[in-house]
Amino acid sequence: MRLKYLYITILSVLLLSTTVALQANKVGGTYELLSTQNSYTAGDVIELQFSFTGNTDVYLYCSNSYGSVVLNPDVNNSKLRFSIPQSISKKSGVLNWQLISDKTELKGQVNILPKASIKTIESYLGPPSIEAGGTDFTMLVVIPTDDLDNPLIDSTIVAIKHQFLSNQEASDVYTEHGFAYKNIYSENKSGRILISSESLNLNSKEYDVNVVPAIPTNFEINAERIHDYADGNQITTFKTNIIKDRYDNIVSDGTYVTFFITNKDGYKSKTSGATINGIATAILLQPDHEDQWSVKAYVEGMANSNTIVLNYKQAVEDFEVAFSEDKRTIIIGPLKSFMNQRVPDGLRVQLSIYKNGFLENESIESSFNGIAKFHLSPDRFPKGTYKLVLKAAGITKTYTEVRYE
Amino acid sequence: MSKANKNILRSLLLLSYVVIIALVIYGFGALYSYLNTGADRSKMLHTEVKQVDQYLPELEWAPLTNEGRVIDEQTLTAIENDYLDAWYVKYVALKTNTKKGLDDYYTDNAVENIYSIISINSENKTTLEATTLEHHPNLEFFSEDGQLAVLTDHDVIEFKRIFNGETLITEVTEKSSYKVTLLLEDGFWRIRHLVKIKSEPYVVENPKEPIKISDIKGINYYPQANPWDMFGDAFDADVIASDFELIKNSGLNSIRVFVPYESFGKSNVDKDKLQQLTTLLELAETANLKVMVTLFDFYGDYSVLDWTLTQRHAKTIVNALKNHSALSSWDIKNEPNLDFESRGEALVTAWLDKMVDFVKSQDPNHPITVGWSNSESSTILKEKLDFVSFHYYEDLDQLAETYKTLKTQITDKPIVISEFGMSSYSGFWNPFGNSEDSQTDYHKTIQSIFSQNDISFMSWTLYDFTEIPKEVVGRLPWRQNAQKHFGFINKDGAKKGAFEYISKQ
Numbered sequence: 001m002r003l004k005y006l007y008i009t010i011l012s013v014l015l016l017s018t019t020v021a022l023q024a025n026k027v028g029g030t031y032e033l034l035s036t037q038n039s040y041t042a043g044d045v046i047e048l049q050f051s052f053t054g055n056t057d058v059y060l061y062c063s064n065s066y067g068s069v070v071l072n073p074d075v076n077n078s079k080l081r082f083s084i085p086q087s088i089s090k091k092s093g094v095l096n097w098q099l100i101s102d103k104t105e106l107k108g109q110v111n112i113l114p115k116a117s118i119k120t121i122e123s124y125l126g127p128p129s130i131e132a133g134g135t136d137f138t139m140l141v142v143i144p145t146d147d148l149d150n151p152l153i154d155s156t157i158v159a160i161k162h163q164f165l166s167n168q169e170a171s172d173v174y175t176e177h178g179f180a181y182k183n184i185y186s187e188n189k190s191g192r193i194l195i196s197s198e199s200l201n202l203n204s205k206e207y208d209v210n211v212v213p214a215i216p217t218n219f220e221i222n223a224e225r226i227h228d229y230a231d232g233n234q235i236t237t238f239k240t241n242i243i244k245d246r247y248d249n250i251v252s253d254g255t256y257v258t259f260f261i262t263n264k265d266g267y268k269s270k271t272s273g274a275t276i277n278g279i280a281t282a283i284l285l286q287p288d289h290e291d292q293w294s295v296k297a298y299v300e301g302m303a304n305s306n307t308i309v310l311n312y313k314q315a316v317e318d319f320e321v322a323f324s325e326d327k328r329t330i331i332i333g334p335l336k337s338f339m340n341q342r343v344p345d346g347l348r349v350q351l352s353i354y355k356n357g358f359l360e361n362e363s364i365e366s367s368f369n370g371i372a373k374f375h376l377s378p379d380r381f382p383k384g385t386y387k388l389v390l391k392a393a394g395i396t397k398t399y400t401e402v403r404y405e
Numbered sequence: 406m407s408k409a410n411k412n413i414l415r416s417l418l419l420l421s422y423v424v425i426i427a428l429v430i431y432g433f434g435a436l437y438s439y440l441n442t443g444a445d446r447s448k449m450l451h452t453e454v455k456q457v458d459q460y461l462p463e464l465e466w467a468p469l470t471n472e473g474r475v476i477d478e479q480t481l482t483a484i485e486n487d488y489l490d491a492w493y494v495k496y497v498a499l500k501t502n503t504k505k506g507l508d509d510y511y512t513d514n515a516v517e518n519i520y521s522i523i524s525i526n527s528e529n530k531t532t533l534e535a536t537t538l539e540h541h542p543n544l545e546f547f548s549e550d551g552q553l554a555v556l557t558d559h560d561v562i563e564f565k566r567i568f569n570g571e572t573l574i575t576e577v578t579e580k581s582s583y584k585v586t587l588l589l590e591d592g593f594w595r596i597r598h599l600v601k602i603k604s605e606p607y608v609v610e611n612p613k614e615p616i617k618i619s620d621i622k623g624i625n626y627y628p629q630a631n632p633w634d635m636f637g638d639a640f641d642a643d644v645i646a647s648d649f650e651l652i653k654n655s656g657l658n659s660i661r662v663f664v665p666y667e668s669f670g671k672s673n674v675d676k677d678k679l680q681q682l683t684t685l686l687e688l689a690e691t692a693n694l695k696v697m698v699t700l701f702d703f704y705g706d707y708s709v710l711d712w713t714l715t716q717r718h719a720k721t722i723v724n725a726l727k728n729h730s731a732l733s734s735w736d737i738k739n740e741p742n743l744d745f746e747s748r749g750e751a752l753v754t755a756w757l758d759k760m761v762d763f764v765k766s767q768d769p770n771h772p773i774t775v776g777w778s779n780s781e782s783s784t785i786l787k788e789k790l791d792f793v794s795f796h797y798y799e800d801l802d803q804l805a806e807t808y809k810t811l812k813t814q815i816t817d818k819p820i821v822i823s824e825f826g827m828s829s830y831s832g833f834w835n836p837f838g839n840s841e842d843s844q845t846d847y848h849k850t851i852q853s854i855f856s857q858n859d860i861s862f863m864s865w866t867l868y869d870f871t872e873i874p875k876e877v878v879g880r881l882p883w884r885q886n887a888q889k890h891f892g893f894i895n896k897d898g899a900k901k902g903a904f905e906y907i908s909k910q
Contacts, residue, residue, distance in 0.1 A: 059569065059575075061574075063604075065583065066515075066519050067526075070529055070569060085525055087521035087522070093602060096604045098577065100567075124552060127550045138549065139550065151598050151600065177557065178600065183549070
């Protein structure tokens with residue numbers, strides 16, 4: 001029994017003493033920063049050294065621009081050494097650290113500067129095309145960076161150069177917030193500006209910006225045709241003169257021009273074309289009867305042309321109409337054009353059939369070899385009296401009392 | 406072979422059959438669901454990315470005076486969203502040491518820097534639970550073609566909990582400033598360069614002079630018909646008005662009410678419920694009662710990446726009520742020490758600490774407390790709070806002693822007992838429970854202790870209830886039934902004996 005008490009006493013003393021020893025170990029740590037350097041260049045080997053007494057069970061928290069890590073020390077000769085990993089020390093900016101131990105709260109920071117040498121010039125250029133005239137501009141933004149992808153320190157000089165026609169300019173700008181920029185304005189001429197930049201003897205590659213012409217100014221139009229007869233066969237070609245902007249630049253190819261044609265009855269047609277070398281061309285089939293066209297062209301919302309007037313002479317003076325014996329086959333023609341030649345195939349002939357004053361049917365035939373032919377079937381048009389109206393080339397012929405048996 | 410062995414064999418055969426069938430079904434299921442995943446045309450353009458609030462730190466743009474192109478509000482919002490998401494995905498990555506989502510918010514060159522940090526951390530088994538709480542960006546530059554933006558984010562408040570394996574090794578709060586270059590690439594504003602230009606430890610000074618509170622003689626209030634669920638469809642202003650009249654006439658001057666976090670809409674506070682809360686304050690003002698508003702009821706997440714959402718919740722509610730004259734004080738959370746076990750004391754305390762600072766920053770004029778569930782916890786954060794409050798459901802013999810001990814630990818701030826009471830339930834589930842008479846004695850005694858020691862108090866509660874939601878005390882019937890009988894007025898509306906001692910001995 002006695003032994004048992006003794007045993008318990010010894011055990012508990014042992015236990016107590018180890019706890020005390022452990023605690024002593026815990027509170028014993030004191031740490032002091034030995035490293036004095038607090039400014040580094042990116043990529044430098046950064047090592048934080050601490051003198052210490054007592055506990056080596058410590059960590060170093062450190063945090064750079066992109067994130068935080070926790071490091072374990074190398075212990076030797078009563079020194080704690082923390083080497084900051086390369087991937088942390090290579091980024092510029094503030095690196096703050098904190099020594100994590102049970103007691104002391106040592107913290108501090110080092111400043112990592114970007115390297116002084118340049119590796120790349122990141123360039124961002126936009127917009128890629130601008131308008132001539134000196135008000136529109138493109139912007140070049142450059143970020144000079146070192147070989148560890150850090151933007152160089154502010155106030156780094158960057159020369160931004162550009163060439164346009166015979167002008168060549170260079171201007172110096174200084175980086176701020178890590179970048180530099182310059183607005184490059186267009187001149188009165190259209191064309192292409194070449195842009196490059198240079199910093200610390202490193203030249204960027206060549207960038208280009210298209211200077212497109214400004215909006216078109218008013219222009220003239222004219223018409224070309226093989227003859228002025230309204231034969232419904234030839235085409236009239238409309239053309240603009242060279243459309244230019246107000247700085248005398250030929251407008252961009254593909255500028256869309258719409259020609260509006262008003263005939264003498266006031267009906268409007270339109271045709272359109274896109275410019276090539278400033279000239280837009282559009283075509284329209286000539287009328288098949290005497291008419292007068294007035295034509296005006298527009299670049300919608302921007303410019304318009306003068307109005308031109310075109311007269312078309314009657315080509316088919318008259319035509320003959322022949323009925324078969326039962327009057328159910330009607331032959332029109334031969335249709336003769338201005339030189340008494342047979343009209344080219346495809347002249348439109350229209351037959352309207354009325355009964356008791358009401359339109360029964362309307363059918364259209366195209367001429368072939370100068371002849372157009374209609375056949376009125378007895379099933380469709382039974383016995384009775386009809387009025388037939390024939391129209392071709394603007395000429396109308398009416399047969400009021402056509403009797404079918 | 407014995408019969409038993411045969412049976413074992415049979416059952417094994419049967420079992421293996423069941424297992425094989427289950428595996429076959431699982432296999433087909435997995436194949437089927439695999440064939441149903443993959444390239445979905447609607448996902449190609451990121452059009453389906455759902456806008457869920459997951460990260461809402463306080464962010465305030467400096468007035469726009471940027472160089473370059475004038476920025477429109479829509480672009481600024483796009484930059485803001487992507488920039489904050491960049492922080493969020495980074496912290497998710499550093500928490501889990503995975504790379505998922507990072508390349509959406511950092512350019513190819515920039516993301517390498519985070520990848521290398523992740524690889525160092527996963528090697529050292531370091532993980533970070535971190536968030537930013539405030540951003541003050543200033544747009545420095547927006548390029549003419551709208552593809553590049555440079556901003557300086559001043560005084561970013563970063564909070565980090567750093568773990569080695571499972572062990573929390575430290576908590577850090579820093580105030581840093583960053584220069585950020587962003588590029589618009591395939592619809593995302595991505596971080597191209599990020600340079601920390603300034604950093605310092607961030608400490609919010611504790612208030613030198615705590616805001617005074619007047620003597621509180623109060624009661625925790627829920628309406629009889631809908632306890633723990635007073636806002637929403639069940640909100641009845643007439644009932645509340647007559648209850649307040651009753652409370653006022655019984656000699657009390659304060660009430661304590663609870664704002665449930667989730668049912669109030671979390672970070673996106675329900676406007677109707679907030680209006681009801683304002684109505685409640687107006688009714689209290691009519692009855693000449695002061696209201697202690699307890700925030701974050703039933704909140705239990707605390708995870709660091711959730712903090713910004715709780716901030717937004719608090720911001721909306723505090724700003725809606727802070728100018729109301731019926732408001733007496735803010736109780737940040739009811740009995741948060743009960744979450745110590747499941748969420749960790751350090752985490753819960755850190756959240757409370759930051760939330761007290763935040764509510765203080767939004768409303769510097771009303772005193773702040775935390776409703777600890779016992780006196781032992783109530784010294785936590787005592788330097789930060791304007792007054793200390795705890796709940797007392799223990800033996801009355803110890804109360805005076807407990808209070809005096811606490812007074813020696815907290816010398817410069819008022820101490821309020823913001824919950825106490827006794828259930829008068831004795832019945833099938835607790836045959837040896839307390840009767841209404843012992844409840845009366847309890848309140849008589851405690852009131853005399855209060856007046857002898859000049860203690861501010863708020864009792865639990867006005868009414869006996871018929872329904873207790875399971876979130877309050879669980880489903881166990883003896884707990885449920887006890888919770889139903891803490892009131893001064895029974896379920897038929899008659900005053901119990903204890904009512905006489907509701908405000909005085």
